[in-house]
Amino acid sequence: MPREYARREILIKLMEFPCSALLLSLCGLQEVEATAERADEATAEALYGMGIQVDKCIGCGSCVAACKAENDVPEEPFYFRTWVERYVIHDDGRVQVDSPDGGIRGFTSRQEDGASVLRAFFVPKLCNQCDNPPCVQVCPVGATFKTEDGVILVDSDYCIGCRYCIQACPYGARYLDPRTKTADKCTFCYHRIKQGLLPACVEVCPTQARVFGELTSRASPLRRMMRMSELQVLKPSLNTEPKVYYSKLDGEVR
């Protein structure tokens, strides 16, 4: 008897396999797979990133001003989608960093305090559009999300204003818009790039310190910059996988 049972079970199993395949295809599994493939293609076509050539930044602050104007960022100096930091490293190893009003009006010369300067430079900062974004992970309602082209956006009609994402961002790139009481941040000027324009900060940069483009297209200026320079990202140990790449980045920059 047991042997007969076993044979019967095998026959049933053999029947089950084509049946379930048929059933799944009827339910539209192929459709789902096809959609997923299309989505992959779309992603492959456009995956946005930014390159920042630290040695080219002159700290003029045009990018900060352009960003505030373009994106209606509150003008008070507590809200920035992008800002510029100045690093001054002294002979004795002291590091001084400042960003007066986010660097929006540029930088005035510093008061000398005796110690001579070893090196000094400016570093533009913005949302790193992480591929592994901690802000998206923590949002309790999914109001902040990653688009197919890799940009992290906030749905201000959906955000509940809990500010967990602001806490979770290692780069200080988020703020709570005092008018809408929702989280806000750099979008790479999503409304512009979807029309083939450059982000406002890139558009106005007089020295082309900021390079915008598609990470996946070989012809993009970003890819060219990435081929020509040694690149760094900010806080790599946190495994956020930023899509903002810095060339000539100093180890002091955090």
Add this chain to the structure above:
Amino acid sequence: MAEHFERLESILGQISGYIYPNEIELHWGLLVVLYPYITGLVAGAFILASLEKVFRVKEIEPTYRLSLLTALAFLLVAPLPLLAHLGHPERSFEIFLTPQFRSAMAMFGFVYAWYLTLVLVLEIWFEYRADMVRWSQGEKGLKRVLHWVLSLGSRDLSPAAVAFDRKAVFTITVIGIPSAFLLHGYVGFIFGSVKANPWWSSVLMPIVFLFSAIVSGISLVLILYYVTTMMRRKPLDMACLDKLSEFLLYALIVDFSLELLDFIHRLYESEESIKILSELIFIKLGLSLTIVQILLGTIVPLALLAVARFTQLPAELKRVTYFIAALLVQVGIFSTRWNVVIGGQLFSKSLRGLTVYKLELGGMEGLFSSIGLLLLPFLILFVLVKVLPPWDEARGE
């Protein structure tokens, strides 16, 4: 909004070193300090109650029902500070409707609902069912109706039914202990899992939160038991007080050891953040961490409890010592929550500077609304105690 900007403006002058410009506004204020404080009291009070039911610690029986009602009163208030803190409280229900399952915070609603309805309310109902039936039978007017409604029309006082109540309470408590651990361990996880913040990011955080919760819950019930017994002019059960303070002492020792371990581990590993964190501790948290949390809130009560419990003090002096120790523990635990929540935002994620927290007096995020939110559970507890007296003499048996 102008006021808001003025306040931020005034912070600018008090920043030392460099902080990112978006960090000038400190995002989680006093209300978010209240949240882990209150939830901790809930979890702690419940765990104390379960000691009696599951582990059969008979001495603390007089506090069993009081602990349950305390846990309920504080649990009802627990979500309010969070709600008041949201930019859009009217959208808070989205956490239930469209939760983002990878978010630690999204789980709050579910953990909360589970704990409130399935654990606490059910346990209290089964615990009080027979008494509610007896009360409503012996009462007149509104109280009769109230107890009848609360008993859900139950009338059965047979030994079998009462035995079933007991069994149900036991089962729920067995489920309740891991639930209480989950409730507060989870709150610790909300902070401990933020990798961007070196002050929070620690695997020990949920466990430290849990033990500090147990400490705060036991000490709160001790205080409440002491005060309510005094107010009702009844004799204090010394065996019960002894046992409570014994548990308080042990929990405090575990809690303090865990915090020390965390501290030594950070110091020994000496990671990138150690410099700014030591500045944080010595410059910004000197008073609230060293003096209030560690000295007044931990070491002094540890000494008081140990001396009172294990030496021959006169009963009068002994219970006053217990009471003072429990009060100090409350102050200590509150500053623990403060040091975690506020402390974690006083340094820049650039690890290059420190900022300040300006406590407002009025307004939703202010001191007065927080005091109100802290008093509210006591008001609820007062009502609960009137409706469901937890005292021995009120039992209908």
